[in-house]
Amino acid sequence: MLKNLTGSAMAGALGGFNAHASNIVSAVYIATGQDPAQNIESSHCITMMEAVNDGKDLHISVTMPSIEVGTVGGGTQLASQSACLNLLGVKGANKESPGSNSRLLAAIVAGSVLAGELSLMSAIAAGQLVKSHMKYNRSSKDITKFLDAYGNKFSSF
Known part of the structure; x- marks a missing residue:
């Protein structure tokens, strides 16, 4: 969590403290015909993790x-994007429950970010x-010596 909270704050991040939410949001948006420019607001995300049950489990949100x-x-009308929305079960408007397909797609985006x-x-x-x-x-550079000497030191944020 130090990377998400302190690292994001030190970097001057606007809109959240997370590892890489915008990468996931962008991928889902392109796949489902969303406006990629909406990634800016839509990627505002706070990722929280805490040990629970005496450290035996991890709660992440x-x-x-x-x-x-x-x-x-x-873009939802494009063939590939339309097929993706159809696969997710959210294509088009839901006549019985207006807005429910968009809410479900938003939940899919959040679930993808969580993963x-x-x-x-x-x-x-x-x-x-x-x-x-x-x-x-x-x-093409041989970086084996670099990894042996420094590899694990860069993983501790």
Whole structure:
């Protein structure tokens, strides 16, 4: 959590304290035909984690007060994006419960962010984030000595 709270505050982050909510929001928005420019407001997110049950479990939550989504019009009409919305069960307007498809899509965005936050923070805690970035980057440089000497030191935020 130090990375999310202190790291974000030191970086002068506006709109939240999280690991990478905007990456997830952008991906879901592009896949579902949302306006990618709405990522700015929609990525406002506070990720909280706390040990519970005497440290045996982890409670993680995301608070995202301004997710802006729609299920009709614009990019939602594009073939691939329309298919994605259909797959998620939120395509178009819900005539019985107006707005419910958009609310469900917003919940899907938040759930995706929650999963991404847990995944990234797990990689950081396990010391794997820098190693995987260096292993799978497109650089032709041999960075083995660097990783052996410094790899785990960069995982402690």
